[in-house]
Amino acid sequence: MKIDRNxxxxxxxxxxxxxLSNEQxxxxxxxxxxxSDIQSEWEAFELxxxxxxxxxxxxxxxxLKKNESVGIIPFYRTLMYAxxxxxxxxxxxFVSQKYFINQTQKxxxxxxxxxxxKNNKTENDTSEVKPLNNNLIVAENYSSKNxxxxxxxNKSINNLQKTNSSLITNQITQVRISGDIxxxxxxxxxxxxxxxxxxxxxFIWTKGLTVPHSPSRSVNEAxxxxxxxxxxxxxxxxxxxxxxxxxxxxxxLQFKNKPVQLNINNPYLRxxxxxxxxxKNSNNK
Amino acid sequence: xxEHHEDLMEAPDRSYKGVKEIVxxxxxxxxxxxxxxxxLRDYEGYDYAEIGNITGLTESQVxxxxxxxxxxLKDYLVGVERVI
Numbered sequence: 001m002k003i004d005r006n007x008x009x010x011x012x013x014x015x016x017x018x019x020l021s022n023e024q025x026x027x028x029x030x031x032x033x034x035x036s037d038i039q040s041e042w043e044a045f046e047l048x049x050x051x052x053x054x055x056x057x058x059x060x061x062x063x064l065k066k067n068e069s070v071g072i073i074p075f076y077r078t079l080m081y082a083x084x085x086x087x088x089x090x091x092x093x094f095v096s097q098k099y100f101i102n103q104t105q106k107x108x109x110x111x112x113x114x115x116x117x118k119n120n121k122t123e124n125d126t127s128e129v130k131p132l133n134n135n136l137i138v139a140e141n142y143s144s145k146n147x148x149x150x151x152x153x154n155k156s157i158n159n160l161q162k163t164n165s166s167l168i169t170n171q172i173t174q175v176r177i178s179g180d181i182x183x184x185x186x187x188x189x190x191x192x193x194x195x196x197x198x199x200x201x202x203f204i205w206t207k208g209l210t211v212p213h214s215p216s217r218s219v220n221e222a223x224x225x226x227x228x229x230x231x232x233x234x235x236x237x238x239x240x241x242x243x244x245x246x247x248x249x250x251x252x253l254q255f256k257n258k259p260v261q262l263n264i265n266n267p268y269l270r271x272x273x274x275x276x277x278x279x280k281n282s283n284n285k
Numbered sequence: 286x287x288e289h290h291e292d293l294m295e296a297p298d299r300s301y302k303g304v305k306e307i308v309x310x311x312x313x314x315x316x317x318x319x320x321x322x323x324x325l326r327d328y329e330g331y332d333y334a335e336i337g338n339i340t341g342l343t344e345s346q347v348x349x350x351x352x353x354x355x356x357x358l359k360d361y362l363v364g365v366e367r368v369i
Binding site for chain 2: 010045049077
């Protein structure tokens with residue numbers, strides 16, 4: 001490339017950087033000689049070369065050197081950042097998971113469901129919660145020492161009946177719903193706020209009765225509702241924080257076959273008003 | 286003799302200290318990455334490949350940044366006629 005007034009700056013910088021061949025250097029020198037006005041620019045370029053101030057001397061230079069006995073592991077900055085972010089995400093995930101599980105397990109509550117709960121009773125009137133023998137919802141009293149998760153129906157129903165006394169006295173009892181259940185669909189619909197995790201929920205219960213904006217009061221409660229819904233095979237509808245309908249929640253995997261913990265005295269749940277089940281292979285068949 | 290002395294007083298400061306100060310001013314106005322590569326180049330004497338390894342840039346990027354930095358520094362020095 002021939003040096004001219006359009007490209008001479010590139011050559012000047014290359015000269016400064018020591019990038020020019022001998023021939024190019026000679027050509028540039030000739031060009032500067034013939035264009036004396038550009039000579040001053042070359043002098044300016046020369047001044048852009050930074051010259052270290054040799055007068056500045058750090059007296060404890062040796063202290064800056066690393067001890068060779070200590071292994072030096074190359075740890076690049078990007079790798080470090082990536083590792084830090086990954087570790088943070090894992091930590092947040094496990095802590096939140098732990099918190100959610102703890103909250104669910106700590107709730108002094110129970111769920112006892114039956115198909116004979118009368119709708120004309122008040123929400124807190126737990127004395128009316130009486131299971132019938134034709135109810136296939138098997139409840140296990142987790143407060144007893146004999147936690148038989150797969151006991152016979154009669155035994156479990158007996159447990160539930162025992163539980164009723166606890167219900168009346170508001171003692172802590174945990175009951176798990178298991179067995180073959182065919183709910184009247186949709187038995188549960190829910191509005192679950194999904195960010196950052198399942199935080200709380202509103203639910204619509206069975207019989208076409210819509211109970212909008214009945215927020216559960218805690219993560220614990222929302223999680224319990226989801227358990228009920230998923231165990232019963234009911235439809236769960238997820239809503240965004242603004243109430244827009246999202247996809248059907250694939251949450252059943254998370255809650256299937258896990259203990260349900262609900263407080264039957266919680267007016268938001270309205271268990272004694274709206275829960276109703278049908279016996280599988282009988283009424284729904 | 287005295288007139289000649291006055292001329293010197295009014296002339297731009299071409300002393301080492303004066304030039305150095307102005308170059309440092311110009312340097313401080315450069316983008317961080319350009320400043321870094323120029324300092325690695327001039328103070329530490331690294332070549333383009335070594336600077337690339339240190340800064341995570343390609344050799345071509347280093348070269349471009351150095352060229353742009355030199356250009357900017359020169360323009361600063363010439364444009365305001367502080368030195369030249």
